[in-house]
Amino acid sequence: CACPTDMLVDANGQCKPIVVEGCRKDNDCPDTDRCMRGQCMLACRAEPCGVNAQCVSSGHRAKCSCAAEYVGNPHIECTPEGRVPSPKECSVDDDCPLDRSCLNERCINPCTQDVCGRGAICHVQLHNAVCNCPAGYKKDANNNC
Incomplete structure (x- = not known):
């Protein structure tokens, strides 16, 4: 069953309106914000910069x-000119806590990547982002709820 783009399929296969509290797209937010x-x-x-970056x-x-x-x-x-960068935090996911994954030699929350x-x-499970639908909804072929 396919629903219009402003609706989701619930657990009973019925199309229900998407209830969004603040925004649906970036342009619904101030220029400095993302949805x-x-x-x-x-x-x-939403998109943190690296260590010592502005x-x-x-x-x-x-x-x-x-x-x-x-x-x-x-x-x-970012490091002061002429100084060696700090050692890498990780090489593989197992170098990080279970709720973090290794990206660019840093342990990060994989959910911050908007996956x-x-x-x-x-939510994070064993270094990986796991996406679940709220109660009463199910995933479609594009992983939307």
Whole structure:
């Protein structure tokens, strides 16, 4: 059964309206925010920059940069010029706590990568993002609830 884009299929196969509390898309939020799971969130919080990096929220996106006299990839780490970057935090997921995964040598919450489909709830299990639908809903072929 396929529902219109503004509806979801419930557990009984019926189309029900999507109830969203704050936003449906980025343009429903201020320019500095992104729409994340129905809520406006500061883009710099939704897409955190690396260690010692500066973040500016604009155009619904986080723009990361290294400050003057700092170098490196601002999405991973900025270090003072001439200084060796800090050692990597991880090489594989097993180097991180069970609720984190290894990405770019850092232990991160995999749910912050916006991996779940529309209406799904994300939680971390054994280093992986697991997406579940709220009670009364089920996943469609695109992992939307």
